[in-house]
Amino acid sequence: MKEMKQDRKTRYTRMVLQDSLIELMKIKPINKITIKELCENADINRTTFYAHYTDPYDLLRKIENEALSWAKESLATLIKTGRHEALQVLEEVFQYFVENSNHLQVLMSEQGDIHFQRQLITLIYQECGINPSAEPNGNMDTKEFYFIFIVTGSVGLIQHWLKHDLNKSAKEMAEIIYTMASQWFPE
Template sequence: MKEMKESRKTRYTRMTLQDSLFELMEKKPITKITIKELCENADINRTTFYAYYTDQYDLLRKIEDETLSWVKETLTNLIGKTDKYESMEVLEGIFQYFAENRKHIQVLMSEQGDIDFQKQLFTLIYQECGISPSATADANVSIKEDYFVFVVNGSIGLIQYWLKNGLNRSVKEMAEIIYSMSSQIR
């Protein structure tokens, strides 16, 4: 029974520190955020912080790793779906996740976010979908890859715009837009 309480407390502490980091990152880059400021903002002492993380970069890296892991798992569920209904269901789940975690996702994908994370995200999407930055001799494959890169970059830009504008479209509408765009390359 005590273990569950500790586990819940641990989850709460990590969530509070993550929220604090993103709140500060909305205002300034991570290079300007101190551990003292992060802990004061989270109302958690430094000793507690260091029990979980080595520094603010470690905290951000762990959040990014969790996000990339989620993206990989979600892409695995989406890839190979040929039925529109199944694809739309997965896409709606993705947009629901974005809506529920909009502050975090928005910061991760903004100018204040880590550019290396953003590159890893694109690379992961390309790899999971079988697109590699190789010079191919087949013109049809090359054109298909060009379309794919365009759709992925456009989708990310659209998601950023959607988050920045307060989720001005429903989860279902966003899923339909992305599905429509991506169906052009199938």
């Protein structure tokens, strides 16, 4: 029973530290965030912070890694589905964005780590079997160009959606992306 209580306390501590970092990143870049203000904002002492993370960058990397892990699982599900189920899976993806918008708004914004955003795009390419930098001689298939256009355009659209406080529902965004992608890759 004590172990379960400890695990719950650890999860809570990590959650408030993550929320604190994201909150602070909304108003200043990570290189201006001190551990002291991070801990004060989270109402956690420095010793507790150091029990979980080495610095704010370590905390940010853990947040990003969780998001990338989720993205990889979602892509695997999306790739396995047939065309008819793809819209439903996309809607679930956008619902995840809604439920985690506080973190994702920062991660996908100008305040976020551009390296994370590049990792996300690279992950999408890799999971879908596309390597846009593989052929320097220009022998890339036209279909791959379409795919790259759809991925980068979709990421840009998601960034815009998050920046404008989710002004469309998850279902609407899934339908927009699905419709745009379907035009380039008809059945």
